[in-house]
Each structure stands twice: as structure tokens, then as C-alpha cells.
Amino acid sequence: MAEEFEPKIVAFLCKWCSSAGSDLAGVSRMQYPPNVVPIQVMCSGSVSPLYIFNAFKKGADGVLVSGCHPGDCHYIEGNYYARRRIALVKELLEFVGLEPERFQMSWVSAAEGTKYTEVIKDFVDVLKPLGPQSHLRREQ
Amino acid sequence: MDKILEKKSLTNWLKKLTGYDVYAPVLKDDLWNYEIISDGDNLELDYLNTVQAPKKFIFPQVENLLDFGSSDEGTPEITETLPQPNPTVILGVRPCDGKAVILQDLVFGGEFTDPYYWNRRNATYLVGLTCNTPPSPNCFCTSVDGSPHSQEGLDILLTDLGTKYFVEALTDKGRKLVSAGQALFKAPTAKDKKDLEQVKTGSEKKIKRQIKNLKKVPPKLKDMFDSPLWDEEAMSCLRCGICTFLCPTCHCFDISDEVTSSLPLKGHRIRTWDTCQFPDFTMHSSGHNPRPDKASRLRQRMLHKFQYFVEIHKKYQCTGCGRCVSLCPVGIDIIEVLDKVRDYG
Amino acid sequence: MVNLDELKKEAKRVLEDGKVKYVIGYVKSKASNMAAPAFVTDPEEIENLIWDPTCVQNLTKFIVDEKKRKAQQKKPDTRPVAVVSKGCDSRAINVLLQEKYIERDDVFILGVACEDLGVIDEKKLAQKLKGKRFGELTFDDKKNVVATTTDGTVKVPVKEVLAERCVECQANTPLIYDVFLGEEDRRKPDAPFASVEKMESLSNKERGAFWQEQLSKCVRCYACRSTCPMCYCDECVVDTINFAVTPDTTAQEKALRIKWIERASTKSENFGYHLVRAIHLVGRCIDCGECERVCPLDIPIRFLNKKLEKTAKELFDYEPGMDTEKPALVASFKDEDPEEFIR
Incomplete structure (x- = not known):
């Protein structure tokens, strides 16, 4: 039997909410797919589009940017900037032919361990049928 | 070795060149560029000059020089990656671009020969075409010791004589290509030779731009x-x-290392074009x-x-x-x- | 119609008055059918200036150049430079003002109206002439291009060979100027994003294949970046060396510099470059189309910018270069910004 495709997800998680949320999921021993490479950032607003393009270039099958809910940003308004920027990056990536499902954003607070596991579960489910991402990936 | 090739036989000749990758100018999106051709059926040899010179076949923009990495024990491993290209025929090289290859030879040859360059150079066969009319309004080859029918650097020079090409095989490589098509080539008559001279002198006069002195x-x-x-x-x-x-x-280039994996260490050392204008x-x-x-x-x-x-x-x-x-x-x-x-x- | 003599008169006047350092305008080029930029310091040479649909270039780039030059001089001449500016070019000046890259006093703008025309696309003209080689281009009173070809002269209406961006133009009249020439005739295009919409209607897969093919052609000469008036960073992510390097920078700092985009002109690196270029111009690109015009390999890069321009308009009701007082697109937000895509 052929081995099932396991997508690799790069997740940029803000230090104050989403990363804490993923920690909560961990310490609470919640089960979720081990497909994520979490990268802690100070704020979702500090995620440069370059990080996203490069994650795809270096072989990510999906990229997630996750931050605090609107109004909850540790830096007051970083996630509002992120919301705008990510919307634009998403449109651009779709326009050059990347499957829209491969790039997602979520709001996960420090208390939402369960939501975090759900986000990841669903993301993996969406990515599996798509297969490996080769559109932006570096040639081997 | 001078020969005559009927235009309609060009396709047949190209078909006989088995084992070679044949490139010719192809018009795509309003631009002429060298593309690989499977046969010569839709070949049009009345093209404006290509955007990119055939330089890219001999001195490509990206050349992998070596691969590096480390073994499981941590010892460094280096593998040289000399190119071993297929024999490649480039059809329809303008004489200026042919001459350019000779100038590149001076740079990559001489005291220190560059094996990456020469491996590609030796596998490349340049079939030139006389510019009966200048392929660009800004041609000025006659001002820099060149001419629209210069043979420098070419293996074969074709000259369009209406229904046929006058074929001048200039090097051993060129003669090899001609002998692959043997029966298709005929000996030129005295009239063909006269026509050739006429086309050649005529072509020079059509070059409009000049640098005097x-x-x-x-x-x-x-x-x-x-x-x-x-x-x-x-x-x-x-x-x-x-x-x-x-x-x-x-011909300026830069050499850089591209690391593709850090654990275990893997990467390539590559040579890329660089320019004094940056x-x-x-x-x-x-x-x-x-x-x-x-x-x-x-x-x-x-x-x-x-x-x-x-x-x-x-x-x-x-x-x-x-x-x-x-x-x-x-x-x-x-x-x-x-x-x-x-x-x- | 813009009266060329009037343009020359105005240019000469500011130059003779010593009000400006030099005048940036268009002159006939020997090398190409399109006009070349000229930097006139001698009032006598104002005579050479031209204004016609071959004046394609966005001269705003040279205002950026001037600022950089001034920064390197010990005692710079602080007078403004005069620049001939079309509607689209004036939007570029607006963006530079909005970003406070230049001051209003740095430029003296000779605004010229494109009226119902614009500039021509040389490639479209070549298609119209069915591959015939053409020499000199002139323009007659009836708004035709008159091209000399090997089979005599051919007349083509300018409207049929207008650059795509002129067809979709949203500012045919300068928005900011010191002297205005021509008639104010603000037209609105019927379909300002028609070319992008055509691309959008393709399937994701088809678009992917399209860009794979197009971006593989890129030789990374960076002409698109170099000609863009918005690409004024001293240091670009694609450059091999960090310009922030000073004698105090340690070897370790240099070695640790991240190479976001490698030097090789391979497909993935070309994608990286063009995506970064596009996203860096979002809310700033005013669609002068220069990037696409200068591309020697005819990669339709304008699409990428146009797509983002459209997105910015639709999602955030933002139009670059229209209002210098508004905060920049990605340096601001609204509470009601769309977030349906966020979980």
C-alpha cells in the first residue's frame, strides 16, 4: 500500500495568543496531527510576506498565520495590519496559481487550545487531497 | 567546402541530424528566441535578431560548478559537476553572434581554460546565416571590424540565394554536419558563386548605422x-x-553558494551572470x-x-x-x- | 491638444528664471522609435523637447534619482527640478509625496494632459504592421501614427495601438501640477480592470501554468525594478550585498545575512522576486506600465500589480496616488476590513 501523503505545514504563531494556544493544546494533551512546524513570532503583524513566500519555496505544503482576535492584540493593533496584508498576499498567491487552500489565517487566543487543534486538523484534511506543493517550491 | 542546399531540402537535412539537439529562432509572443525544434517544417529563417544571443548555450546564466555536503560522520563531500551536454546545433546564428563566441573563447581560454565553458563550447555547432537585410535597425557590425557575412566563430555559413542556400562549411565540425546530409548538397555553379558575392557586398551596404573612425x-x-x-x-x-x-x-559572472539543506549540509556552488551595471x-x-x-x-x-x-x-x-x-x-x-x-x- | 510651443515656452521660462535646476522632458531618440528622456540645462536646447504618443516613460524615476544624487553632494543645489508629467506620472509623484520621500518644493511639475489618447505600445504597433519593419514614426492631425515601412508609409489610428494601461487609465489628466497644458477631459474607462479580469476567469491551474512559463523566461536584469519610481529603496532584498554594510559591520553579521532570494534565475527564485516586487508595490503602484514596457523578454508583469490594485480597490476602497493626505494602504486599517477568509 502506498504511504499516505503527509503535508508539511509551517505555522507562524503570535507569541501572545496563538502560540500560547498551541501550548495549551500541548499541556492539555489534546490530540492533533503532527504535521505542523510552529514558528513563534512576536505578532501576526510582524509576519513579512517574504516569510510566507519562503516557506512555500522551501517546501511547505501549507502555511498558516495565526494571531490574536481583533481587539486583543498585545500591541493594540498589529493584527489589524496583518489582516490587511494577509488578504493581499492571499489574493496574490491565488493569482499566480497557488491553490487558495494552501494559505490560511486564523485567530486563536491563548485559551483556545481546542480551536487550535481543530484549525490544524481541518488544514491537514484540506491539504491531503491536494498532494505536495510544487508550484513555488525550489527545484531539487 | 562550398555546397548548395535547396531551401526545400533544409527540413530533410535537419531530419538527418540524429543525435543532435537542434535549436532555431522561433517567434513566440512577438519575440524571436532560440527554441528546440523537432523538425524544420515551420522554420522561418527570415527573422529579426533574437532577444538573447546564443551565448546562453555556451555560457548559461546559471552553471552548477559543484555540489557540496557532509557525510553522516561529518566529513565534507564535494562533487564536481562538469556539464556533459548533448551535441547541439544552433541554426540561424547571425554572424555578429558567431563572432562573439570567438571573443568569449579569448576570455575562457588562454592560460586558464574553463572546463565548464569548453565542454559546452565543444558540443555546440554554430550554423550561421548571412544577413541579407539587417536584422535590427541598430546593426552596426561593419563599424567594429565585422560584417553581415562574417565567418568568424561559425561552423557553417548559409547564405540565402532566393530558392537555395549557399553553404560554406568552415570547420571540421561544419563539414561533419554537411556530410550527414550528403546527397542533399550539390556543388555550386559559377553563377551561384557570383550570386553569393553579390549578396554579400549588397548586405554590407544595407547597414545604416555606423561609428566612423x-x-x-x-x-x-x-x-x-x-x-x-x-x-x-x-x-x-x-x-x-x-x-x-x-x-x-x-561574460562577467558571480559565484555563490546555495544551501539547500542545513542538516545534513547540502548545497550547490553556482556561477551566475553578473553585470557591471549593478x-x-x-x-x-x-x-x-x-x-x-x-x-x-x-x-x-x-x-x-x-x-x-x-x-x-x-x-x-x-x-x-x-x-x-x-x-x-x-x-x-x-x-x-x-x-x-x-x-x- | 497640448501645445508643444507652449510647453517649450513654459520650460524655457522656468529655466531662464533660474527657478529650476534643469528640465526633465522627452526628446526624439536615435536608438528607438520611442522618445528618450532628456535633462535640459541650456535654455537653447529646450527646442529639442517633444510631446507625442511616443513619450511613454514615467519621468518620475528621475526625481528619485535627483534626490539620491543630492544626498551624496556636500553642497547640493537645492532648487527644484522641472519635470514633464502625464496623468499617471503625476500619480507617482503623489505617492512619493504621500510617503514623504520628496517635498512638494523639490519638483516643478509641467503637467500634460493625454486627453482622449495616451501613449502607444510599440509591440501592438508591430503586430498591426504584421511584422513589417518600421522606421520613423510621426503623428498627423487626425490622431494617426504614420509609420515608414519597407513598403511605404502606413497609417494606423493611435487609439488602436494604445498601451493597455492607457485603455484602462484612471487619470488621463495630471492630478498635481504647477503648469497645466492641454485640455482637462477626465475620462473614466469602461472597464478599468478588463485585462486582469480576463486572467482571473482562468482556472487556478491555467493561471499557474501561465506564470510558470512566463516567469521562467526572466533573466533577472531587474529592469522592472530599476525603472519603477516606487522602487527607491537603497537596499533591495534581491541584491547580493547588504548596503547597510558599514566598516563597523562584523564578519559574522555579514555571514548571517539571510538570502531570501538566491541569485540563480531559476523558476522558484524568479517567483520569489516577482512576488516580492508585486507585494512591495501594493497600494503604491499607479500603473504607469513601465515595468512591463522595459522587460526585454516581454513578461506581462503589469498583471501582478494590476491584480493587487484591483484587490485594494475592492477590499479596501483604496486608490494609490489619488490622495496625498490619506494614510498608505498597508500602513493603515479600518475596523470593518474584510475578514471572512480568517478562521
């Missing part, structure tokens, strides 16, 4: 290093790399840049082509293809600049 330029350039002329000429320069990247004779070309690691502005970079392009190269190799490093003139987004015109240099002071 170019030989006065190299000695003059010597004293013009600090001339304000460069500032004036470079005002409109955008500092892009069009003139040099598309030049058939520009600000970071001469940037030192101290932060000092000896060519800090556009003027000094434009000057470098002129000086390299018409002073340094002439001093070292006794040849202009320009073949008059006109690409840098036609494609410059702001119309910087090497012909005009050299005219000004000649008449300066």
Missing part, C-alpha cells in the same frame, strides 16, 4: 577616465542589466564601493569593451549586434556615446 576611440578613452561626459551620458541610465545580460560578448557588482565587504554611481558604471562598460579588451586582446569587445541599443529602456545608444568620445575635447 572607431580606431580613434581606444587611445582617446585612456585620457577620459574623469571626463564629465560620463555623467551626462549616464543621467538617464536606470542601472538595470539589459545592455550587459543581452550582450553576446559580456551597484553591488563592485561593492566591497567593507561597505566601500569604488564605482559608486551610474556614470562610473557606464564608463566601465565602454572602457572594458573599447579600451581594456583592445589592450589585452587587440580586438573590440563588441560585435555590433545592436541589442543594447534597441533594448535600452531609455535609449542610451552606444553608437552615439562612442561618437561623442571620438569627437570629445
Whole structure:
């Protein structure tokens, strides 16, 4: 039997909410797919589009940017900037032919361990049928 | 070895060239570029000059020099990756681009031969085509010791005589290609030879743009290093790399390491085209840049082509293809600049 | 119609008055059918200036150049430079003002109206002439291009060979100027994003294949970046050396510099470059189309910018270069910004 495709997800998680949320999921021993490479950032607003393009270039099958809910940003308004920027990056990536499902954003607070596991579960489910991402990936 | 090939036999000849990759100018999205062709059926050999010179086949923009990595025990491993290209025929090389290959040979040959270059060079067969009419309005080959029927660097020169090509096989490689098509080639008659001469002399007269008295330029350039002329000429320069990247004779490169994996360590050392027109070309690691502005970079392009190269190799490093003139987004015109240099002071 | 003599008169006046350092305008080029930029310091040479649909270039780039030059001089001449500016070019000046890259006093704008025309696309003209080689281009009173070809002269209406961006133009009249020439005739295009919409209607897969093919052609000459008036950073992510390097920068700092985009002109690196270029111009690109015009390999890069321009308009009701007082697109937000895509 052929081995099932396991997508690799790069997740940029803000230090104050989403990363804490993923920690909560961990310490609470919640089960979720081990497909994520979490990268802690100070704020979702500090995620440069370059990080996203490069994650795809270096072989990510999906990229997630996750931050605090609107109004909850540790830096007051970083996630509002992120919301705008990510919307634009998403449109651009779709326009050059990347499957829209491969790039997602979520709001996960420090208390939402369960939501975090759900986000990841669903993301993996969406990515599996798509297969490996080769559109932006570096040639081997 | 002179031969005659009927135009309708061209396809048959190309079909006989088994084992070769054959490239010819193809019009795609309004641009002429060399593309691999499976047969010569839709071949049109009345093309404007290609955007990119055949330089890219012999000196590609990206050349993998070696692969590096480390073994499980941590010992470094290095593998040289010399190219072993298929024999490649490039059909329809303009004589200026053929001559450019000879100029590149001077750079990559001589005391230190470059195996990457020569492996590709030796596998490349250049089949030229006389320019009965100039393929670009900015052709000026006759001003830089070239001609629209120059044989330099070519293995075969074809000349269009209406319904047939006059075929001049100039090297052993060229004769090998001709003998592959044997029966298709006939001996030329006296009339064919006369026609050939006529086409060739006619072609030279059609070159409109000229640099008069170019030989006065190299000695003059010597004293013009600090001339304000460069500032004036470079005002409109955008500092892009069009003139040099598309030049058939520009050969500067950069070597960099691309790490593809850090654990275990893996990567390639690659050689890529570089250009004196980029600000970071001469940037030192101290932060000092000896060519800090556009003027000094434009000057470098002129000086390299018409002073340094002439001093070292006794040849202009320009073949008059006109690409840098036609494609410059702001119309910087090497012909005009050299005219000004000649008449300066 | 813009009266050329009037343009020359105005240019000459500011130059003779010593009000400006030099005049940036268009002159006939020997090398190409399109006009070349000219930097006129001698009032006598104002005579050479031209204004016609071959004046394609966005001269705003040279205002950026001037600022950089001034920064390197010990005692710079602080007078403004005069620049001939079309509607689209004036939007570029607006963006530079909005970003406070230049001051209003740095430029003296000779605004010219494109009226019902614009500039021509040389490639479209070549298609119209069915591959015939053409020499000199002139323009007659009836708004035709008159091209000399090997089989005599051919007349083509300018409207049929207008650059795509002129067809979709949203500012045919300068928005900011010191002297205005021509007639104010603000037209609105019927379909300002028609070309992008055509691309959008393709399937994701088709678009992917399209960009794979197009971006593989890129030789990374960076002409698109170099000609763009908005690409004024001293240091670009694609450059091999960091310009922030000073004699105090340690070897370790240099070695640790991240190479976001490698030097090789391979497909993935070309994608990286063009995506970064596009996203860096979002809310700033005013669609002068220069990037696409200068591309020697004819890569339709304008699409990428146009797509983002459209997105910015639709999602955030933002139009670059229209209002210098508004905060920049990605440096601001609204509470009601769309977030349906966020979980």
C-alpha cells in the first residue's frame, strides 16, 4: 500500500495568543496531527510576506498565520495590519496559481487550545487531497 | 567546402541530424528566441535578431560548478559537476553572434581554460546565416571590424540565394554536419558563386548605422577616465542589466553558494551572470564601493569593451549586434556615446 | 491638444528664471522609435523637447534619482527640478509625496494632459504592421501614427495601438501640477480592470501554468525594478550585498545575512522576486506600465500589480496616488476590513 501523503505545514504563531494556544493544546494533551512546524513570532503583524513566500519555496505544503482576535492584540493593533496584508498576499498567491487552500489565517487566543487543534486538523484534511506543493517550491 | 542546399531540402537535412539537439529562432509572443525544434517544417529563417544571443548555450546564466555536503560522520563531500551536454546545433546564428563566441573563447581560454565553458563550447555547432537585410535597425557590425557575412566563430555559413542556400562549411565540425546530409548538397555553379558575392557586398551596404573612425576611440578613452561626459551620458541610465545580460560578448559572472539543506549540509556552488551595471557588482565587504554611481558604471562598460579588451586582446569587445541599443529602456545608444568620445575635447 | 510651443515656452521660462535646476522632458531618440528622456540645462536646447504618443516613460524615476544624487553632494543645489508629467506620472509623484520621500518644493511639475489618447505600445504597433519593419514614426492631425515601412508609409489610428494601461487609465489628466497644458477631459474607462479580469476567469491551474512559463523566461536584469519610481529603496532584498554594510559591520553579521532570494534565475527564485516586487508595490503602484514596457523578454508583469490594485480597490476602497493626505494602504486599517477568509 502506498504511504499516505503527509503535508508539511509551517505555522507562524503570535507569541501572545496563538502560540500560547498551541501550548495549551500541548499541556492539555489534546490530540492533533503532527504535521505542523510552529514558528513563534512576536505578532501576526510582524509576519513579512517574504516569510510566507519562503516557506512555500522551501517546501511547505501549507502555511498558516495565526494571531490574536481583533481587539486583543498585545500591541493594540498589529493584527489589524496583518489582516490587511494577509488578504493581499492571499489574493496574490491565488493569482499566480497557488491553490487558495494552501494559505490560511486564523485567530486563536491563548485559551483556545481546542480551536487550535481543530484549525490544524481541518488544514491537514484540506491539504491531503491536494498532494505536495510544487508550484513555488525550489527545484531539487 | 562550398555546397548548395535547396531551401526545400533544409527540413530533410535537419531530419538527418540524429543525435543532435537542434535549436532555431522561433517567434513566440512577438519575440524571436532560440527554441528546440523537432523538425524544420515551420522554420522561418527570415527573422529579426533574437532577444538573447546564443551565448546562453555556451555560457548559461546559471552553471552548477559543484555540489557540496557532509557525510553522516561529518566529513565534507564535494562533487564536481562538469556539464556533459548533448551535441547541439544552433541554426540561424547571425554572424555578429558567431563572432562573439570567438571573443568569449579569448576570455575562457588562454592560460586558464574553463572546463565548464569548453565542454559546452565543444558540443555546440554554430550554423550561421548571412544577413541579407539587417536584422535590427541598430546593426552596426561593419563599424567594429565585422560584417553581415562574417565567418568568424561559425561552423557553417548559409547564405540565402532566393530558392537555395549557399553553404560554406568552415570547420571540421561544419563539414561533419554537411556530410550527414550528403546527397542533399550539390556543388555550386559559377553563377551561384557570383550570386553569393553579390549578396554579400549588397548586405554590407544595407547597414545604416555606423561609428566612423572607431580606431580613434581606444587611445582617446585612456585620457577620459574623469571626463564629465560620463555623467551626462549616464543621467538617464536606470542601472538595470539589459545592455550587459543581452550582450553576446559580456561574460562577467558571480559565484555563490546555495544551501539547500542545513542538516545534513547540502548545497550547490553556482556561477551566475553578473553585470557591471549593478551597484553591488563592485561593492566591497567593507561597505566601500569604488564605482559608486551610474556614470562610473557606464564608463566601465565602454572602457572594458573599447579600451581594456583592445589592450589585452587587440580586438573590440563588441560585435555590433545592436541589442543594447534597441533594448535600452531609455535609449542610451552606444553608437552615439562612442561618437561623442571620438569627437570629445 | 497640448501645445508643444507652449510647453517649450513654459520650460524655457522656468529655466531662464533660474527657478529650476534643469528640465526633465522627452526628446526624439536615435536608438528607438520611442522618445528618450532628456535633462535640459541650456535654455537653447529646450527646442529639442517633444510631446507625442511616443513619450511613454514615467519621468518620475528621475526625481528619485535627483534626490539620491543630492544626498551624496556636500553642497547640493537645492532648487527644484522641472519635470514633464502625464496623468499617471503625476500619480507617482503623489505617492512619493504621500510617503514623504520628496517635498512638494523639490519638483516643478509641467503637467500634460493625454486627453482622449495616451501613449502607444510599440509591440501592438508591430503586430498591426504584421511584422513589417518600421522606421520613423510621426503623428498627423487626425490622431494617426504614420509609420515608414519597407513598403511605404502606413497609417494606423493611435487609439488602436494604445498601451493597455492607457485603455484602462484612471487619470488621463495630471492630478498635481504647477503648469497645466492641454485640455482637462477626465475620462473614466469602461472597464478599468478588463485585462486582469480576463486572467482571473482562468482556472487556478491555467493561471499557474501561465506564470510558470512566463516567469521562467526572466533573466533577472531587474529592469522592472530599476525603472519603477516606487522602487527607491537603497537596499533591495534581491541584491547580493547588504548596503547597510558599514566598516563597523562584523564578519559574522555579514555571514548571517539571510538570502531570501538566491541569485540563480531559476523558476522558484524568479517567483520569489516577482512576488516580492508585486507585494512591495501594493497600494503604491499607479500603473504607469513601465515595468512591463522595459522587460526585454516581454513578461506581462503589469498583471501582478494590476491584480493587487484591483484587490485594494475592492477590499479596501483604496486608490494609490489619488490622495496625498490619506494614510498608505498597508500602513493603515479600518475596523470593518474584510475578514471572512480568517478562521
